[in-house]
Amino acid sequence: MELLSEYEKYARGGQRISGEVSISSADIAAFKKQLNALDELRKLLQQIEPRDFGVAVNLVLAGGLFADASDIHIEPQEKKSLVRLRIDGILQDIAELEQEMYNLVLERLKLLAGLKLNVRDRAQDGRFTIHVEQQDIEIRASSLPGKYGEFVTLRILNPRNLLSLEELGLRQDLLEKIREGLKQPNGMILTTGPTGSGKTTLLYALVRHVTTPKVKIITIEDPIEYRIRGIEQTQVDTEAKYTFAVGLRSIVRQDPDYVLVGEVRDIETANIALQAALTGHLVFSTLHTNDAPGAIPRLIELGAKPETIAPALSLIIGQRLLRRLCKECATSATLNEEMTSRIKKALAGLPAPLMPTFSKGLELFYAKGCAACHNTGYRGRVGIFELFPMDSAMESLTLKKPSTFEVRKTAAERGMVTMQQDGLLRVLDGTTDTAELERVTGPLEDMEELFKIK
Secondary structure (H helix, E strand, O other): OHHHHHHHHHHHHOOOOOOEEEOOHHHHHHHHHHOOOHHHHHHHHHHOOHHHHHHHHHHHHHHHHHOOOOEEEEEEOOOEEEEEEEEOOEEEEEEEEEHHHHHHHHHHHHHHHOOOOOOOOOOEEEEEEEEEOOEEEEEEEEEEEOOOOEEEEEEEEOHHHOOOHHHOOOOHHHHHHHHHHHOOOOEEEEEEOOOOOOHHHHHHHHHHHHOOOOOOEEEEEOOOOOOOOOOEEEEOEOOOOEOHHHHHHHHHHHOOOEEEEOOOOOHHHHHHHHHHHHOOOEEEEEEOOOOOOOHHHHHHHHOOOHHHHHHHEEEEEEEEEEEEEOOOOOEEEEOOHHHHHHHHHHOOOOOHHHOOOOOOOOEEEEOOOOHHHOOOOEEEEEEEEEEEEOOHHHHHHHOOOOOHHHHHHHHHHOOOOOHHHHHHHHHHOOOOOHHHHHHHHOOOOOHHHHHHOO
8 A cells, every 4th residue: 555655665764773753744644644544554554564563663653643642552462462542532442463563563662662671570661752843742651561461551742732721621710710820829729630631731731821931830740741841840750769749848948939749649748738838839739539529528538637728729620521522423413301401400500601591492412423533423522620719618618627528519509610510511512412421420410409408
C-alpha cells in the first residue's frame, strides 16, 4: 500500500536510536487521508514484516496521534500481544502483534524511553519525544512485568491539550466564581475526581491563568506532565526521598505567591498545604474523591483538623469528562413522558436562570456510530463540573465533621449545581446523551427527595 511504503521510507532512514521520533505533518496528513478507520491501521500492522518493526512503532504512534488517544497500551497475551488505544476515555482494541514483532517493538520503545533493556522483572518509567513539524509531543512510557512479557503504556502528552479556563467548557457562572477565587491573596482551591477526570488539565488552567512576570509559582508534581513557561516545576523522586510533603515544605521557604501540589495523599502533605494556604499563599491541589462535597470528609479522614480546613479552603471543584456525540451520525428522538419526569426530578433545585423549558415534542440526541467516530457514536469530550465556595455556612458545617451527604445537601441548598445536573444541561443542548451521562455519573438522581431529607 502507498501509505505503508511511505512509512517504510522515513522509518528506516529518519529515526534516532533513542530519545525522540520525527514524524512530519505531511506524514500525519497522509495518515489521516488514507486511514479513515482504525480497522485500516489493524490491516497495515498485520502486513509489516518483523524486519520493519520501526514502521510498526511509527504506525502505532501516528495512530495514537491520529485518533487523539490519551494512551497507547501494548499488552502481551499467551500467544500474541494486543495493541489498544484509549480514545475519549474508552479503551479500543486496535491490532494484534505476533510474538517476534512484539519483542522488537518492545525493545524499540524501551530504547526510545531510556528504559533498561535487560530489566524485565520490575516496573520502569521513562519519556521520549515525538517531533511533529514545529511541535514536540512528549510520551510518558511505563513498563510493567507480566506473565507473558512486559506491559507497556504510553501516555501522549500533547501540548494542545493544555486549555485555558475559558476553553474548559465551564458554565459562565462557574467561570466567574473561579476567577473570583483566583483573585484571593491566599487560600486553597481543590479539584476532585477519579483518575482521568481532567483534574490535571484544570490545575494547569488555573496556574496558567495567574502566571505573570510579577508572581512566583512553584509546583511539586508526580510526574511533571507538561512544561509551562514562566513557572518553576519540581517533581517527586521517591528514591531520593523527595515526596510531596518534603517538596512542599521546601517550596514554602522559596517565597512563592502560588503553589501547585499535584495531589494531597497523606496527612503530612495536607497539613503543610493547609498551613501554606493560611499564611499568604494561594494553593492549588487535587484530591481523589467521587465529588466535590466528599473533599471535606476526606481531609478530615486523613487527619486534618476541621478548624484548619474551614478557614484554609477557598473553592472545591468536582469534575468528570463526558464523551461528545459525533456530529456526523447523532440521531434524535422525541423525549417521552417518563424520561421528562426523570429529568425534571434530577434538575430539582436548579437555579431559575439555568432551568430549561420542557416544551412538548422536545427532542434529545443519541449516539449511533459511523466511520468518523470509529463506530462509537462519540467524538471528543466535554467537562461537567460542580463547585462550591467555602462561605460561612460551609465553614460552620466543616467544624461539625460532616458526612459527604451533609456537605452535599447543604451545598445543593445553597445553590450548587451537581455534576449530574450540569451533565443534564449538556444532554438537553445536544452535546451528549443520557446513556453517556449515566455511564459516568450513575442513574439519574431524584433531587426532590434529597431536599425532603432533614
